[in-house]
Amino acid sequence: MKSVLHKFIHNDFFNYLRMSAIYSKTSTAVKGKEFAEIIIIIINAIMTAVFVSMLSSGPGGKSGVVETSFEAFIFAIVFGVSLSMGINRRKKPSIMYVAPISFIKRALFAHLSCIIFATFFIVFLFAFSALFNFLFCLIILAATGKWEFFHNFIFSTAGADGSGIMFCIFLFFIIFGSGVSISYIKKFSLRCVFMFAVNIALFALSLILVNVAAEGHGFVANWNVVAVFNELPKSWLWLAGVGAVALGICAVSVIFSIKSEKPKEF
Amino acid sequence: MEGLKITGLVVDYGTFKLDSIDLNLKKGCITGLVGRNGCGKSTLIKTIMRQQDAVAGQILYNGKKFAENEVEVLNSIACVFDAPHFNIMAKPKRIYSLYKSIYKKFDSELYEKLMKKFKLPDNLRIGKYSFGMQKKYCLILALCQRPEILILDEPTSGIDPFDRNEVVGLIQEYMLDENNTVLFSTHITEDLDKIADYIVIMENGKITLDEEKNALTGNYRIVQCADINDEMRSNAIGIKKGMFGYTFLTKNKNVTGSGMQVKIPTIEEIFVHMLGENGTYSGGNQNLSYKELQNRGGL
Numbered sequence: 001m002k003s004v005l006h007k008f009i010h011n012d013f014f015n016y017l018r019m020s021a022i023y024s025k026t027s028t029a030v031k032g033k034e035f036a037e038i039i040i041i042i043i044n045a046i047m048t049a050v051f052v053s054m055l056s057s058g059p060g061g062k063s064g065v066v067e068t069s070f071e072a073f074i075f076a077i078v079f080g081v082s083l084s085m086g087i088n089r090r091k092k093p094s095i096m097y098v099a100p101i102s103f104i105k106r107a108l109f110a111h112l113s114c115i116i117f118a119t120f121f122i123v124f125l126f127a128f129s130a131l132f133n134f135l136f137c138l139i140i141l142a143a144t145g146k147w148e149f150f151h152n153f154i155f156s157t158a159g160a161d162g163s164g165i166m167f168c169i170f171l172f173f174i175i176f177g178s179g180v181s182i183s184y185i186k187k188f189s190l191r192c193v194f195m196f197a198v199n200i201a202l203f204a205l206s207l208i209l210v211n212v213a214a215e216g217h218g219f220v221a222n223w224n225v226v227a228v229f230n231e232l233p234k235s236w237l238w239l240a241g242v243g244a245v246a247l248g249i250c251a252v253s254v255i256f257s258i259k260s261e262k263p264k265e266f
Numbered sequence: 267m268e269g270l271k272i273t274g275l276v277v278d279y280g281t282f283k284l285d286s287i288d289l290n291l292k293k294g295c296i297t298g299l300v301g302r303n304g305c306g307k308s309t310l311i312k313t314i315m316r317q318q319d320a321v322a323g324q325i326l327y328n329g330k331k332f333a334e335n336e337v338e339v340l341n342s343i344a345c346v347f348d349a350p351h352f353n354i355m356a357k358p359k360r361i362y363s364l365y366k367s368i369y370k371k372f373d374s375e376l377y378e379k380l381m382k383k384f385k386l387p388d389n390l391r392i393g394k395y396s397f398g399m400q401k402k403y404c405l406i407l408a409l410c411q412r413p414e415i416l417i418l419d420e421p422t423s424g425i426d427p428f429d430r431n432e433v434v435g436l437i438q439e440y441m442l443d444e445n446n447t448v449l450f451s452t453h454i455t456e457d458l459d460k461i462a463d464y465i466v467i468m469e470n471g472k473i474t475l476d477e478e479k480n481a482l483t484g485n486y487r488i489v490q491c492a493d494i495n496d497e498m499r500s501n502a503i504g505i506k507k508g509m510f511g512y513t514f515l516t517k518n519k520n521v522t523g524s525g526m527q528v529k530i531p532t533i534e535e536i537f538v539h540m541l542g543e544n545g546t547y548s549g550g551n552q553n554l555s556y557k558e559l560q561n562r563g564g565l
Contacts, residue, residue: 095352097317099368100340263333266275266320 040192045080047199048175049073054206074125075175082114082179083195107257111250114176119169166239170246175202177249184256209238267329269293269415269447270314275323277306277313284309284471287323291415291464294444296437298458298479299451300537301468307451308348310468311419314449315345328414341370344413346404346421354393358386358403371412380406380436384429398424405433409440415447416440422454434460455534465533469541479533486515488531488539491523498523504539515539 053072096106140146178198185191270291277284284306291297301307312318314325316332325332327339352361358381366372381388384402386395392403405421418437422430434457440446441461452458458465458479465482467475475482491498492511498521499505502514515536521528531539 095364098315098340098343098345098351100337101368102337263316263336264319265331265333266323266325 037188037191040195041080041083044083044195044199045076047196048079048202049076051199051202051206052076052171054203075171078172079175079179079198082176083183103261103263104258107254107261111180111254111257114180115173115250119172123165167235167242170239170242173246173250174242177246177251177253180253181249181256184253184260267293268326269328269445270449271324271326271329272314273324273326275310275313275325276321277309277318278321279309282306282309282471284313284320287473289466289473289476291447291449293447294441295463296441296448296450296461297464297466298455298462298533299449299466299468300453300455300458300533302541305468306471307468308419309471311345311347311417311449311451314417315343315347342414343417344408344411344415345417346401346408346419348419350392350400350404352392354395354400355391357391358388361392361407365407365410369411373410373412377406377410380409383432396424398426398429401425402429402433405436409436414445416449418448418450418452420452420454421450422452422457430454430457437461455532455537458533462533465536467537467540475540482536483530483533485519486517486531486536487519487521487528488535489514489516489521490527492525504541506539513539 049072052075096110099106101109175198178194182191182194182198185194268290270289272287272289275284275287275289282304287310289297299307299310309318313320327335327343330339332339352364362374362377366374384399384406386399386403386406392400395403401421401424405418408416408418416437421437422433425433437448437450438461441448450458450462462479465475465477465479466473486503489498489502490511490513494502494505494512494514498514498516501516501518501521503516505512505514515531
């Protein structure tokens with residue numbers, strides 16, 4: 001049994017994934033225009049947080065009141081990190097670049113490792129959020145003897161069905177894929193233009209989704225993106241659309257990556 | 267045959283440039299690379315290891331182009347960089363299993379042997395290792411890949427004299443296979459005195475000297491004397507005035523005089539006198555001052 005498990009964990013696929021994970025962690029520094037780029041990445045990450053939190057602001061945008069949520073900041077961090085991957089890529093040496101694997105594998109596994117680990121991260125986030133809500137409700141119940149919060153918890157958990165969580169994961173793919181794709185643009189000014197373009201697109205998506213969603217908002221903040229999404233008419237159709245866009249953007253990112261990794265003679 | 271052949275390599279950072287580097291590393295030979303801080307040694311090594319893009323030039327690895335033989339080349343080359351190129355938060359066990367799966371020729375027996383030899387703890391994160399221990403660990407990983415080309419960027423810096431001797435011994439052992447090639451960049455020129463076959467000196471992004479070590483040390487003499495006359499001055503390279511007189515390098519092997527001490531120079535002495543402020547570069551048939559060469563764009 002142990003050897004089967006050992007073989008499974010130590011096959012090439014997982015080894016490359018682990019190597020990619022190590023590669024992502026190793027990279028840190030920057031070369032040239034790094035200060036300006038870091039500032040722009042931070043601005044963009046904050047904008048992402050604002051636009052994602054607009055999805056949480058309830059049907060009709062609720063007179064533009066922006067509710068910042070934990071989830072929005074997670075997406076902001078994802079965008080910031082994926083954008084900074086471009087800066088990180090310039091920092092070598094890394095085990096990923098000296099390991100004897102082809103450039104296609106290198107590009108694919110760098111993406112796969114990020115996507116797989118991030119998906120786990122989002123699932124963990126939801127599980128942690130549910131656990132946190134549950135414990136919070138327990139404390140309130142113990143302190144006050146009121147059951148209303150538990151009702152709220154059950155209501156909010158029910159809001160997060162499969163399609164809602166999938167929407168969150170796809171949203172992550174969109175933000176991650178866009179960030180990585182942008183990081184491969186060589187020209188600094190063009191890179192900046194695309195960073196802001198992603199946020200304009202996110203803003204448009206937020207407006208559409210918030211306005212199309214039905215009335216009946218009032219969940220715990222962390223679940224709001226999911227809640228708004230779940231209230232969309234024909235949400236599975238929306239999900240398919242968002243999924244297609246997400247996969248398309250990630251594919252573009254992989255293509256850019258393969259193109260960039262292709263070894264050239266000087 | 268060349269293990270590594272570099273032709274017309276140009277790397278441009280904007281503020282720093284590696285200019286027209288031509289270098290042939292012969293199989294079965296250790297080439298020592300020396301130069302001042304910031305002269306471009308690490309940049310050259312990173313470019314060889316494809317960690318840095320070049321503007322122009324060509325690098326052939328065992329006669330093969332990288333673009334056409336990417337995996338094969340990466341399998342045949344190993345490098346000890348100036349800092350670990352993997353996650354130092356990992357424990358050696360994890361890095362070992364990763365390397366073992368990535369490098370098909372990875373020698374597990376040698377790994378175990380060297381870990382014991384250098385007394386590197388297996389249960390400590392690599393980040394917790396001292397600088398010297400990290401260097402030793404990187405060298406172990408590089409050697410265990412069984413590469414045909416070994417590139418070392420200051421592998422002995424931060425290592426105590428006893429272990430440094432061991433490291434030098436390991437490199438010598440590695441060179442028992444005549445198909446292997448080593449490029450050894452270091453500031454500890456004493457190591458090169460022991461094992462190098464060729465010496466390459468870099469200055470301001472250019473190679474200013476590339477010569478066989480024995481020929482280099484054999485062609486020069488280091489002279490210490492109380493006073494220096496005009497005739498001696500005309501043949502002297504890099505005259506240094508100390509408390510007890512003058513020290514200089516000369517190509518005149520028959521130099522004699524009263525109270526004069528003449529000996530075969532070490533690599534360090536050659537390096538210091540050639541690249542010192544008043545040093546004179548004597549490459550080929552030229553005998554120009556270092557500054558003169560710089561002004562003429564020769565350096």
